[in-house]
Amino acid sequence: MKTHMIMALFTAMALFQTLSGQSNSEDHYVGTFSNSQSGLVLSMDKAADGTYQGFFQLQGQQYAFSKGTKLLGMINAEYQYNGQAFAFSLSRLIGEYYVTSEGVSIPVVKTANQPVAATKSTANTGNSSKTNTATSPTTISSGTGTKATTTAPAATGTRIADPYIGYSFQTPAAWNSQEQGGGFVLSKVGTQVSMSVSPHEYKTLAEMRAQVLDANDPASNTYLKAQTKEYGSNGLFIRFDGTAQGKAVVIEMISLLSPNGGGVTVAATGVKDQYGAEYTTLIKSMANSVQFSKPQTSSLAEQWKQKIKGKRLDYYYTGNGMADHYIIHICSEGTFVYKNDNSYSSNNAYTDFSYASAGADAGKWQVVAKGAQPTLILRFNDGRVWEFPMSPGKAGNEILLNGKRYFVQAGTMCQ
Structure with a gap:
């Protein structure tokens, strides 16, 4: 009302x-x-x-x-x-x-x-x-279009950095962090609330805000109501309240824009009766500690990037009397589409690249060098992140992604 x-x-x-x-x-x-x-x-x-x-x-x-x-x-x-x-x-x-x-x-x-x-x-x-x-009076707010207070105690834990994406943040004291899915997952003994820090590809706050939608999925008994507030000059505070798979939950996140493009999202998720205001304070303390830097590149990562840029990567698997053919279309502008050939033959919509690139099996790709190990990172539009350590194959038109052989060839569906 x-x-x-x-x-x-x-x-x-x-x-x-x-x-x-x-x-x-x-x-x-x-x-x-x-x-x-x-x-x-x-x-x-x-x-x-x-x-x-x-x-x-x-x-x-x-x-x-x-x-x-x-x-x-x-x-x-x-x-x-x-x-x-x-x-x-x-x-x-x-x-x-x-x-x-x-x-x-x-x-x-x-x-x-x-x-x-x-x-x-x-x-x-x-x-x-x-x-x-x-620095400003605490805002009493509810719903979309208000501003969230940014005041929070400083985080006092370890500073974690991802130089390849270009950001670092401070963890709260007594919280452990683990690199996972292209970002970091944080946990603490004795609490059922989980926190995470992960990169995103949004360019503007308006683009970010447009993706904040209520979730209504009867199949999984998930109904979440979204609220959005401005957070400082370069971020949004987003909260989801409702049920996920029949359980009352709270999801809060702060998404920040980097001056170098993209940015990071700090999030916390927990069962509603265990999620108190202290977790809101924790994600604010982490968000306030975020520092952005220009993403690092290396000659090794650039060499592997040029090898697959604008190409399609084909993987064939045969076993148990069945054969599968998976394809990753690595587009020059930084997007990808991942499908198997059965999807194309059964769904003509995927012959339209603009349609496919907006789907769940598509997203942004990146090659980084983690030490001496080149790694292909696929960030899907639905939030999944896949990482593949890269190494040469036996033939010149082959590469190994996580030890599995992919053929590098022309014929990508990128426009």
């Missing part, structure tokens, strides 16, 4: 209660309110003069307010950040509470009938000579 519709509904309900003479001696607005997904906590108390006071807390930062007043059944107040005032309201509609600030409303749950005490070391009233480490 749009924000202006929510606010209109709040006002209508408040006016109805006023006109009908409904009253209640209990003050529903005194207490502690929270939203578990965003980590928002609102503590509200009533002062002796009848006004409301308290603080917001989000990701370790607290923002104090006072002199809140009740108008049309809503509490209206202002919280302070570095001397600036930001308006917000707390509303109650048919037993449900909502916090609204800067045109965005999010639901909160009343978790206690008493307010909680502020932590003096982190409270920010805007009058202290010491300012906290946040």
Whole structure:
């Protein structure tokens, strides 16, 4: 529901209660309110003069307010950040509470009938000579088109680098990393949440945003709702909520653009009841640590690149009375299409290269030299990444990919 519709509904309900003479001696607005997904906590108390006071807390930062007043059944107040005032309201509609600030409303749950005490070391009233480490007020946001706060503690683990793609990042302390699928997978003993860092090929934020879609797959009982927010000046914060194969899950990711083209995505995935705000903070700390560099090239990688560029690689397999023929079309502009010959004979659509190159069995290719080992990397459009160590074959028109013989020949379907 749009924000202006929510606010209109709040006002209508408040006016109805006023006109009908409904009253209640209990003050529903005194207490502690929270939203578990965003980590928002609102503590509200009533002062002796009848006004409301308290603080917001989000990701370790607290923002104090006072002199809140009740108008049309809503509490209206202002919280302070570095001397600036930001308006917000707390509303109650048919037993449900909502916090609204800067045109965005999010639901909160009343978790206690008493307010909680502020932590003096982190409270920010805007009058202290010491300012906290946040560079901008924490954004209360929900849905597409808002900005996500980039504030997070610095990661303190090991710095991991992929010089061939051109990026490095800092891992969180106590998390182990393993190179896998063209990127890195992170894990920690005792947690069921997994994190990863992987490169992408997007050129613009608009191109990236266009690919963020809800997932609705009855066959696998997967239904995920997508939310997108801007992250700094060169990234997007993306969150998926829903079910995957029948399990309630949360997927969060931050995709950043590199000034050298492409970029990286930092992601975390977990079962919803085990996924807390601390994991949002962790992926932000990693994303904030990302450093981009110009991708390294080598004469060895360039030699192998020229050997397969614009060619088709054919692999034949015979066994158990069956024969298969797999083909990788290595296109000069950096794309590839992977199919077997049965696919072509049964589906005329794949004779159209523009159609095939957009499919799941297509993507971008790259040759890198990992030490003295040339490696072909295929990054599929559906997220798969295949890596093939390369070596010479017995004949001049053969190469070995991961030890298997492929014939290098003309006749690629690239245009």
